[in-house]
Amino acid sequence: MRKFKKVLASTLAGVLAVGALAGCGESGNNNNNSTASTASTATTDSKVDTSGVKSIYFLNFKPEIADKYEAIAAKYKEEKGIEVRVQTAASGEYEKYLTSEMGKSDPPTIFQINGPVGYQNWKDYCANLKDSELYNLVSDKSMAVTDGDGVYGIPYVVEGYGIIYNNAIMTKYFATEGAKAASMDEVNNFAKLKEVVEDMTAKKAELGIDGVFGSTSLKTGDDWRWQTHLMDLPLYYEFSADGNSVSNCFNAATLDFKYADNYKNIFDLYTNNSTTDKNLLGGKTVSDSMAEFAAGKCAMIQNGSWAWDDIKKGGVVKEEDVKYLPIYTGVEGEEKQGLCIGTENYFAINSEVDAATQQASIDFLVWLFSSDYGKNAVINDLGFVTPFTSFGENEKPSNPLAVELLAWSDKAAKGDCKSVEWAFLGIPSEKWKSDFGASLLEYVQGQKDWTKVVDDAKTSWASERNA
Amino acid sequence: MEKAIKKWFPLFALPTLVSFAIAFLIPFAMGIYLSFCKFKTVKKTEFVGFDNYIKAFSGDKDFLNALWFTTKFTIVSVITINLLAFVFAMLLTKAIKGTNFFRTIFFMPNLIGGIVLGYIWSMIINGVLYYFNATITTDANYGFWGLVILMNWQLIGYMMIIYISGIQNISPDLIEAAEIDGANAWEKLIHVTLPQIMPSITICLFLTLTNSFKLFDQNYALTAGAPGNKTQMLALDIYNTFYGRVGWQGVGQAKAVVFFIIVAAIALTQLYLTRSKEVEN
Numbered sequence: 001m002r003k004f005k006k007v008l009a010s011t012l013a014g015v016l017a018v019g020a021l022a023g024c025g026e027s028g029n030n031n032n033n034s035t036a037s038t039a040s041t042a043t044t045d046s047k048v049d050t051s052g053v054k055s056i057y058f059l060n061f062k063p064e065i066a067d068k069y070e071a072i073a074a075k076y077k078e079e080k081g082i083e084v085r086v087q088t089a090a091s092g093e094y095e096k097y098l099t100s101e102m103g104k105s106d107p108p109t110i111f112q113i114n115g116p117v118g119y120q121n122w123k124d125y126c127a128n129l130k131d132s133e134l135y136n137l138v139s140d141k142s143m144a145v146t147d148g149d150g151v152y153g154i155p156y157v158v159e160g161y162g163i164i165y166n167n168a169i170m171t172k173y174f175a176t177e178g179a180k181a182a183s184m185d186e187v188n189n190f191a192k193l194k195e196v197v198e199d200m201t202a203k204k205a206e207l208g209i210d211g212v213f214g215s216t217s218l219k220t221g222d223d224w225r226w227q228t229h230l231m232d233l234p235l236y237y238e239f240s241a242d243g244n245s246v247s248n249c250f251n252a253a254t255l256d257f258k259y260a261d262n263y264k265n266i267f268d269l270y271t272n273n274s275t276t277d278k279n280l281l282g283g284k285t286v287s288d289s290m291a292e293f294a295a296g297k298c299a300m301i302q303n304g305s306w307a308w309d310d311i312k313k314g315g316v317v318k319e320e321d322v323k324y325l326p327i328y329t330g331v332e333g334e335e336k337q338g339l340c341i342g343t344e345n346y347f348a349i350n351s352e353v354d355a356a357t358q359q360a361s362i363d364f365l366v367w368l369f370s371s372d373y374g375k376n377a378v379i380n381d382l383g384f385v386t387p388f389t390s391f392g393e394n395e396k397p398s399n400p401l402a403v404e405l406l407a408w409s410d411k412a413a414k415g416d417c418k419s420v421e422w423a424f425l426g427i428p429s430e431k432w433k434s435d436f437g438a439s440l441l442e443y444v445q446g447q448k449d450w451t452k453v454v455d456d457a458k459t460s461w462a463s464e465r466n467a
Numbered sequence: 468m469e470k471a472i473k474k475w476f477p478l479f480a481l482p483t484l485v486s487f488a489i490a491f492l493i494p495f496a497m498g499i500y501l502s503f504c505k506f507k508t509v510k511k512t513e514f515v516g517f518d519n520y521i522k523a524f525s526g527d528k529d530f531l532n533a534l535w536f537t538t539k540f541t542i543v544s545v546i547t548i549n550l551l552a553f554v555f556a557m558l559l560t561k562a563i564k565g566t567n568f569f570r571t572i573f574f575m576p577n578l579i580g581g582i583v584l585g586y587i588w589s590m591i592i593n594g595v596l597y598y599f600n601a602t603i604t605t606d607a608n609y610g611f612w613g614l615v616i617l618m619n620w621q622l623i624g625y626m627m628i629i630y631i632s633g634i635q636n637i638s639p640d641l642i643e644a645a646e647i648d649g650a651n652a653w654e655k656l657i658h659v660t661l662p663q664i665m666p667s668i669t670i671c672l673f674l675t676l677t678n679s680f681k682l683f684d685q686n687y688a689l690t691a692g693a694p695g696n697k698t699q700m701l702a703l704d705i706y707n708t709f710y711g712r713v714g715w716q717g718v719g720q721a722k723a724v725v726f727f728i729i730v731a732a733i734a735l736t737q738l739y740l741t742r743s744k745e746v747e748n
Contacts, residue, residue, distance in 0.1 A: 096710040103508040121713045260626035282604030283593045288548045438695040
């Protein structure tokens, strides 16, 4: 018993000692932090000396171009002597990865927020970039994420999505007997789209395809094309009536889901004319459906400007055959609707790291988006359409989806069509999205009524907004 | 000698105790503290009292659903794993050719990581269900039985090894004595083998019970909760709460503390109950 007491005593003493040490360490850190933050506020107007900074840490959001960032980082190290550590979170895991990385002693210095919701989540960690050179480069200042006077998120890529179609297959269809349209120009609303698609399904053997649309991938984690992107259309129409749909959506305490039937229209069209039977959609991933399109097994697929690499890999679809169609859902006046164009990619600089590292991080981004090497890499390797003034008229990516995107945004600029804003940026939480995705899966499997899907979406919206 | 041990014990044990404190006790205490806080990263916290615990139970039905699903899963898989493992152990302690070969093969699934297993089995199960025009997410029951099969496949080999060592430790004298007394095979099993391997049963039950209750990787990779969070187990629900909702980290932490209490209570009760049945050799 005496021995036990001794062991106990020494254990406790040890724990206390460690606790005290940890305590000291923590208070030391706190001091560092407070000096760092005062330093950063004091020096934002004058350029900070970054000569002491050895490395910065960039947490990348886009797994599809992870290796290209590595090459850029290597080049930067060679030119400027600062190491850029690039880490990439797996698809759909960014928030989780960021949360755990932020808690470490060596947190990311450049990270990404996905708009106003992401900013709410991370506002204690976002440095004010109002006076930074990076913000100066942004051509349309209204695109940045702001709060009061401050600027906290810098958009770096403009993206668009819609229904991507393979023009070779469409041409083949238009040549068939009794085709419902003579060219894609006639397809400018949901009714026409439906007519064409259903006729194509009837003739799918003749056209050599397995289905008109690629699989509606509903595997958990691969359902973002439906619970986020497709959901944008009903959100946009509901919230754009008075003013900016993104901020209206973000501020909406409840969702009416007024355009639920329109969502159902297009979603049913996708699943009824798919390459894959409805009951098997729960096992399909985005890669599966992109592979179908790339192999020419389907004519249409809903995706965006980031998808070109996936299509190119198949080697079957020709560059000039890849075109966009806006996502028509049967809303009145949709003949004038354009693509869904916006961004959910905003750079933020970690305000918790010291001022020199913050400045070094900004320097890297400025270099990436304004030096010759950097711009070339952005256009050709990353394939970004950027919102920065440093890019000239001719400095645009040449991949067909980006070219098409630019054509549609030009059209919108001329007033020939109206781009759909990314209202989905205002969706209350990831939980809402995953629950809605799960509902959609149950709906296609015939386990949930559409009315229940709609009701659940509304209930979940209210509870997540107030959570 | 004993004096020397007494004198030097604290010094030699200190490194272990300190690392145990750093790697386990301190994070554990922090975790409990954090369950009473609203926080984003562990550096910035705000004390909110029992708020998180209230939200954990009233915020959504997911936690209670997950608890029920986990309980069902644990009951089924503990029974099936231990029964099958024991049967295999009995077979492989008989004098058949190639027992070592079979033992090795049966043990191997245990060496594969849970995520990999989950993906492999989701392919196998989806491949089979394809012929019935369904996937593992079509029905929550498919996910349930898929998890049970996966868990059995993985753990049976391990438990079998433990049972084998228990069976091999039974003194032949006892068996012989029982045979002389006229016991048949069934009576030998019930009255000699089982009481003699109670220590193995204790450890196997403990391992299967806690592993099934804490299951995460396999659940995440096989169904990820689909359809509609119906096949979501506790650990996965905690993970999704912690990472999936803005400002709900504390609630996830509170759920984790409740989870810990449940696992500890079940495991300790089980240890107490089976220990009391163990017999001295």
